[in-house]
Amino acid sequence: MYSQGLIGADNRTEETPEFLARFQKRIDAEEKIEPKDEMPEGYRRTLVRQIGQHAHSEIVGMLPEGNWITRAPSLRRKAALLAKVQDEGGHGLYLYSAAETLGVSREEMTEELLSGKAKYSSIFNYPTLSWADMGTIGWLVDGAAIMNQIPLCRCSFGPYARAMIRVCKEESFHQRQGYEIVMTLAQGTPAQKAMAQDSLNRWWWPSLMMFGPHDADSQHSDQSMAWKIKRFTNDELRQKFIDATVPQAEFLGLTIPDPDLKWNEEKGGYDHGPIDWDEFWRVVKGHGPMAKDRIKARKKAWDDGAWVREAALAHAEKRRARKIAAE
Numbered sequence: 001m002y003s004q005g006l007i008g009a010d011n012r013t014e015e016t017p018e019f020l021a022r023f024q025k026r027i028d029a030e031e032k033i034e035p036k037d038e039m040p041e042g043y044r045r046t047l048v049r050q051i052g053q054h055a056h057s058e059i060v061g062m063l064p065e066g067n068w069i070t071r072a073p074s075l076r077r078k079a080a081l082l083a084k085v086q087d088e089g090g091h092g093l094y095l096y097s098a099a100e101t102l103g104v105s106r107e108e109m110t111e112e113l114l115s116g117k118a119k120y121s122s123i124f125n126y127p128t129l130s131w132a133d134m135g136t137i138g139w140l141v142d143g144a145a146i147m148n149q150i151p152l153c154r155c156s157f158g159p160y161a162r163a164m165i166r167v168c169k170e171e172s173f174h175q176r177q178g179y180e181i182v183m184t185l186a187q188g189t190p191a192q193k194a195m196a197q198d199s200l201n202r203w204w205w206p207s208l209m210m211f212g213p214h215d216a217d218s219q220h221s222d223q224s225m226a227w228k229i230k231r232f233t234n235d236e237l238r239q240k241f242i243d244a245t246v247p248q249a250e251f252l253g254l255t256i257p258d259p260d261l262k263w264n265e266e267k268g269g270y271d272h273g274p275i276d277w278d279e280f281w282r283v284v285k286g287h288g289p290m291a292k293d294r295i296k297a298r299k300k301a302w303d304d305g306a307w308v309r310e311a312a313l314a315h316a317e318k319r320r321a322r323k324i325a326a327e
């Protein structure tokens with residue numbers, strides 16, 4: 001299913017120790033790897049997997065918030081939410097394009113998503129039950145996404161790294177608009193504050209799970225760190241996120257739903273309670289509360305869009321034929 005043509009500008013696919021050492025030297029020298037450069041097949045596959053999953057997450061991630069656009073409490077809130085959800089769609093498109101430079105097609109990636117072969121972030125399998133969830137998703141989910149994605153701006157693969165720069169700027173706006181919604185609710189009536197707290201209670205643990213399994217259980221981290229695709233481990237980024245977010249919750253007067261959370265002077269960070277990894281793996285394996293609805297919605301969108309893709313291809317073909325006839 002993968003095109004072999006792009007593995008190295010010289011089409012070499014034999015991964016001799018010299019070839020691998022030469023490649024690692026480029027990585028260690030912080031050179032950017034570009035689509036037509038020679039690269040080990042494992043590097044290419046890791047990127048196709050990660051960028052593809054990242055793209056799917058952005059696109060599926062439009063659904064939980066899209067659910068609230070028609071019910072936003074004011075025109076200002078509606079305009080901001082609409083813009084945010086559109087941004088996520090844009091992120092998905094940059095990412096699909098970055099993956100396509102590695103020889104995989106958008107159709108193949110979409111088929112893998114719809115068949116359940118390709119993953120998307122666990123977080124988007126949870127339901128959005130109240131307006132406060134729009135605030136909490138911006139604050140926590142985009143906040144976690146930024147923490148994970150800022151280091152990806154320095155990823156060794158050029159197209160992914162460059163796409164991440166704009167994505168991170170937009171995620172930063174998303175995080176602020178979310179925090180502002182939660183702040184408004186937290187400073188509102190007791191019922192509004194309770195709505196914000198309930199939302200935080202539901203989204204806190206799934207947000208921590210976004211960073212992936214503990215380092216000891218992360219099968220890809222070591223190799224991805226060596227290739228400088230990842231710059232920090234899952235646990236390192238999770239810790240940074242917790243340390244940045246706890247003071248934000250304190251400022252809001254909200255309580256993080258973790259009785260074991262406490263500042264650890266020695267390590268200069270917070271200790272936290274156990275993460276429910278059974279829940280994480282259940283969700284990752286496709287049994288999250290909203291998993292079926294999410295895939296059903298994506299399948300419908302893909303099927304409903306078939307005529308647009310066909311029309312665009314027919315139009316391109318006609319233009320090509322006209323150009324050839326005129327030559």
Ligand code: FAQ
Binds near residue numbers: 137
């Ligand atoms: N959910 O060995 P590792 C966003 C899988 S974008 C589902 O540690 P890796 C924007 C993992 O794929 C959010 N699956 O894997 C937004 C692997 O399975 P595989 C998405 C997960 O790749 C905001 C297996 O577990 N962000 O939120 C998850 O080294 C608001 C073993 O794990 C990205 O994709 C999970 N949480 O590290 C949009 C960022 N965690 O593939 C709308 C780019 C792990 O072998 C609204 N990705 N798995 O079958 C990454 O940084 C990495 O891929 C990690 C996982 C850190 C997610």
